[in-house]
Amino acid sequence: MHKALITGASRGIGKAIKNLFEERGIIVYSPSRQEMDLRSNESIEHYVSTLDNVDILVNCAGINELASIEEMTEEKLQEMIQVNLIAQTGLIKYITPVMKRQNYGRIVNFASIWCDFSKERRIMYSIAKSGVKGLTTAAAVELSKYNILVNAVAPGFVNTEMTSKNNTPEQIQTLAEALPIKRLAEPKEIAEFVYFLASEKNSFITGQTIFIDGGFSCV
Numbered sequence: 001m002h003k004a005l006i007t008g009a010s011r012g013i014g015k016a017i018k019n020l021f022e023e024r025g026i027i028v029y030s031p032s033r034q035e036m037d038l039r040s041n042e043s044i045e046h047y048v049s050t051l052d053n054v055d056i057l058v059n060c061a062g063i064n065e066l067a068s069i070e071e072m073t074e075e076k077l078q079e080m081i082q083v084n085l086i087a088q089t090g091l092i093k094y095i096t097p098v099m100k101r102q103n104y105g106r107i108v109n110f111a112s113i114w115c116d117f118s119k120e121r122r123i124m125y126s127i128a129k130s131g132v133k134g135l136t137t138a139a140a141v142e143l144s145k146y147n148i149l150v151n152a153v154a155p156g157f158v159n160t161e162m163t164s165k166n167n168t169p170e171q172i173q174t175l176a177e178a179l180p181i182k183r184l185a186e187p188k189e190i191a192e193f194v195y196f197l198a199s200e201k202n203s204f205i206t207g208q209t210i211f212i213d214g215g216f217s218c219v
């Protein structure tokens with residue numbers, strides 16, 4: 001039976017992934033922020049040390065605080081990089097020894113369309129999410145020989161609190177109309193693809209950052 005650690009499962013995309021994995025018989029560990037705070041590397045290392053034989057890691061948690069170059073502070077930038085990038089890196093570091101022993105693992109990181117594109121006031125997010133793309137490539141190079149396949153998904157606009165917090169309803173409508181698919185993604189649509197990447201059915205895709213963006217990157 002597969003066992004997965006999923007971060008950010010209290011709501012949004014992470015919650016949809018947790019629900020889908022559990023429906024399909026995977027045992028899911030989904031720590032709350034109180035159990036594992038991604039702002040603290042000690043908290044991450046400690047939580048992982050309490051787990052047993054996890055073979056799937058979904059690094060879904062993320063934050064997106066908007067700031068222009070002028071508004072950005074060192075403190076805000078460090079928190080964005082910590083939660084969105086360093087935490088994903090730490091989780092890979094601490095969880096892969098057990099995957100290596102099992103000669104099996106599937107890791108799915110969360111990037112964003114803003115890893116390759118950007119928009120005003122997304123500088124901190126783009127810095128962190130482009131780092132996730134680099135992390136995914138580098139981790140795949142080291143880990144694939146142990147049958148630990150590492151990929152990232154780069155969603156476009158998904159119907160979650162993160163999107164509604166950073167865009168007005170009018171802006172969301174304009175964003176949707178500009179997409180070839182003419183609507184936002186629902187969390188479950190992202191979860192389905194994460195499930196594939198995290199399953200045994202994925203036997204040869206590794207090191208990729210795959211856009212799930214309703215055609216955003218085509219126009």
Ligand SMILES: NC(=O)c1ccc[n+]([C@@H]2O[C@H](COP(=O)([O-])OP(=O)(O)OC[C@H]3O[C@@H](n4cnc5c(N)ncnc54)[C@H](OP(=O)(O)O)[C@@H]3O)[C@@H](O)[C@H]2O)c1
Pocket residue numbers: 007008009010011012013014032033036037038039059060061062063064083110111112113154155156157158159160161162163
């Ligand atoms: N929504 C989109 O349109 C979109 C597009 C591209 C990429 N993404 C990426 O997809 C992922 C999920 O996004 P979402 O829209 O589902 O986000 P969301 O609804 O805002 O949920 C964020 C999740 O991350 C957790 N989290 C944040 N800071 C944390 C911390 N310090 N320690 C532990 N957990 C923490 C939150 O836990 P709490 O409940 O405790 O706050 C929550 O479970 C993120 O990586 C995001 O960057 C989203």
